[in-house]
Amino acid sequence: MKNSIRERITLHLDMDSFYSSVEVRDRPELEGMPVVVGSDPKGGSGRGVVSTCSYEAREFGLHSGMPISKAYRLCPNAAYLKVNMKLYKQVSSEIMNTIRIFADKFQQVSVDEAYLDIGDSIDDYRSATLLANKIKSEVKRLHGLTCSIGVAPNKVIAKIASDFNKPDGLTVVRPENVQEFLFPLHISKIPGIGKKTQPILKEMGIENVGQLATCDVQLLIAKFGKFGVVMHQLANGIDMREVKEREEVKSVSTEDTFDEDISDPKSIEKAFIDLTEKVHSAMMKKRFRFRTVTIKVRFEDFRTYTRAKTLNTATTDKDAIQRTALTLMEEFTGKGRFRLLGVGVTKLEKIDERQTFLSDFL
Template sequence: MPAPNQKTSDFKKRITLHVDMDSFFASVEVRERPELKGLPVVVGSDPKGGSGRGVVSTCSYEARRYGIHSALPISKAYKLCPEAVFLPVNMKLYAGVSVGVMEVLRGFAEKFQQVSVDEAYLVPGPEVENFEEAALLALRIKDEIQKQQGITCSVGVGPNKLIAKIASGFQKPDGLTVVRPEDVREFLFPLQVSKIPGIGEKTTESLKEMGISTVEELANCDIQLLKSRFGKMGLQMKQMANGLDFGEVREKEDVKSISRHGTFEEDTNDPVKVFGSLDTLSESVHGSLLKHNFLFKTVTLVVRFEDFSTYTRSRTVPIWTSDLFVIKRTVRQLLSEFLGGRKFRLVGVGVAKLRERDERQALITDFL
């Protein structure tokens, strides 16, 4: 619980979500080839009949039942399950899906941090006031990723990045685990120390030699003993074992674009519904522009039809602006070539070529 003199609003801001795609590469491959659903799928180098020298990049959960896992020698994976479907890594495909996933997540975040091709942290906006509302938000995120990208993810909700990260892996695949501040120790203490991020096989073995195998034992271990064995890492491990993490969720790179996407409940070619959705998405993008004090020069439209065919169109406007009318007008113009017949599954609106709005530019834009 927050300290007596800690503002409740500050405490709420600590609500953190960690979103992790389930068996990402393999899931994307199964999405592309539905006939592979339910089969053991291994993505990695060529097993060459059991003599391949590469490793497994990832594998489906069906393959994991045979003992296959990431970084396992591909030759061993073949021996464990020779009937598995072995596929080469298609990074271009996965990177494209990753971009789509991250765009979805940004749309739900006040603060956002992508940490790999298939996982990210986010802090929700002020409309999410407690962990119950955060859980509902997580369900919306899971549903939107499923609708837009056809894959599942697992979400952890916690009072900091550490707890959210551990929680996201607690009920994979397609899981949701919420850990409230008052439940942190009850959640952590029964776990094996290897569940704490950064504690690998060697450290786990060293801790085992000290008689420490659970997080509770690590949390209660004398700090001087840990520091004498592991140095500064000993203090960090003890803090994590007690659920402490002071790291902030923050974007690693400058924002290059802002976008929002929406999937229709049912595929539609009703122009009223399509234009209405575009207006709502445009307003959301505009709100983010104002919040971050950005101007833009490029407007982007994304459309996806009922057969999952997806098209992107962009147009650059003559001046730097943050005008909502410019966004709405441009996306409507871009949409015109797609009207007439086919049903829309999804539409998206984005702005790019961003720059910060300075006072001089503000005067020019407001005058125009």
Template sequence: MQYGILQFDDPQPDTSRKILHVDMDAFYASVEIRDQPHLKDKPVVIAKHPNLTNGRGIVTTCNYIARQYGIHSAMSSMEAYKRCPHAVFISGNMKHYQEVSNQIRAIFYQYTDLVEPLSLDEAYLDVTINKKGIKSATIIAQQIQQQILQELNLTCSIGISYNKFIAKIASDYHKPFGLTLVTPEEALMFLERLPIEKFYGVGRKSVPYFHDKGIKTGKDLANKSLEELERDFGKMGHSLFFKVRGIHNSPVRPTNERKSIGKETTFSQFLEFEPQVLEIFDQLTTKVIDKMQSKGLKAHTITIKIRYENFETINRQMQMKIAFDDRVLAYEMVQNLWAIHGHLDYRIRLLGVSVSNFDNPDYELIRLNLES
């Protein structure tokens, strides 16, 4: 495979690090199945049953049996029900999932303090220098897998490589309970064989535009010049030019600052009817998603805030395995949270919507010229 020649001042791959990307397998569903063993051989969907929400709601995640019916994250719960009427629908318990996530991270910290959580169920670990004094990153990955299985009765898949980008792709390569090592010597061939949609950051909506430009695999991507990729895909094209060459030198950031984007409004005349509430939520969601998109971000978590006339305040959130930046999906999530947690026993004096738990943005969203 012939790659374009890197210039002297271009970044070079830092192959000195040993990076793990640990990704829990169908995390929320797996926790439910662990806690309720009779669910083991049944399709399990983390979403409130559509019969209880007048058809509203979306799937947070599901187990691998449910995925055989074509069910996936962000699908409407009604569509999931149509595809598998006998599935077990569970509304989910985010507080419990957070507790289990903390137990998993406690295991990570037994090996290294360089832990960068991406969401409740995945994290990067830099084990180049580790607390166990183990030279092999593969042995550390195996020990983490077995420790999580033995102590928490849950499985994870782990990608191992010299940078975060390749490690994240590798963790998805052999699921569930997989372990995939990509060495510096293997990296270019590994990336060359990947479909373009497997490159972290290339969303489903972007794939047709890559195909239109003749880019269906990593090999196709590597055959494009930097100028071509920047012209067609902007900063994302610049980033992918180097990533397909195995260059992504971003360090594991253990002190990643928790950030959010939110909007809330207080009413001089309190709300007392559901159509008013939903209209305001729609407006707030639109403003928040527009702001998030303008920053080139995608979030895993959306939160609603409700303050009643008696000053009772509730904050409820929903977390998605797949990061989102779509307004329609975000509003469906907000509606779902309201349907489950909201009430009009008292009038409402404040509503708020926020998004958080962002993917680490290495580049901004593609800005496509649809007229060309």
């Protein structure tokens, strides 16, 4: 039985060199090459900047935000690609749909980053580590991309941890190891401490997180005002912010890309049973009922279709998802082999907590 005081366990997921990794995934001939996504270098005279670059490019000293002209001088033989934001947003949406299903609370913070609060369903770090590895495996299997995850008691530590062992990293910081993890790090690892703040802290003799954490907070307030308190708290691993959905949840969905294309009815039915189980579990965690069931079908030649059916009334019935999905699938069964199937529910309604309470006694 869990303690009455809920212990927070937070995951921060950060895709590895997201834009360039998507490009390499979709263009295998770029594998192993330095890849730069950003403005046109125009032979070294371009005026834009690097949006992101592959880890091979970083070995030449390239990094995000660098002038594209300098990047070209450092690595003229790299593959320079224009930003394809439509593609990255689409891939991001697919990845976020995959990982949100594992969270009690989910917060996407950028196209390639998200926080997951798992403290309602998991209360020990061994299980949290297993879950993080499962998420990494699913992202790799379903989307062909790697991510790095930090597991920690709160958002700031989880974010720092996710960057600790990139790429394809997993760093777990238990509550009793927070100081051991944070204190040796350079102050630049604390969010908000940038190029303007660092020189002032250095003048105060503060260069690592431990020195910041043990500094007299009144001295920090004198120099930085309220931000001095914030820095001091973050350096001590204190962050009371909760993981919160930034947008209203409009759908819950998941999909599976098979190792081998499938076509026989039994394999199709099993796939929809597994997908339905995941969708229903995520929907119930978020306390929704649904009215519309959708399916996604991708044939071996990459032809992709979606179909949907709206029910007469909103429900939480898992069997209704499965039955409706299989009915929608009848249009496609027998017409080829499938590399991907997906299931989702939309037209969501929040379950009335009073009704839920009463149902426990009926």
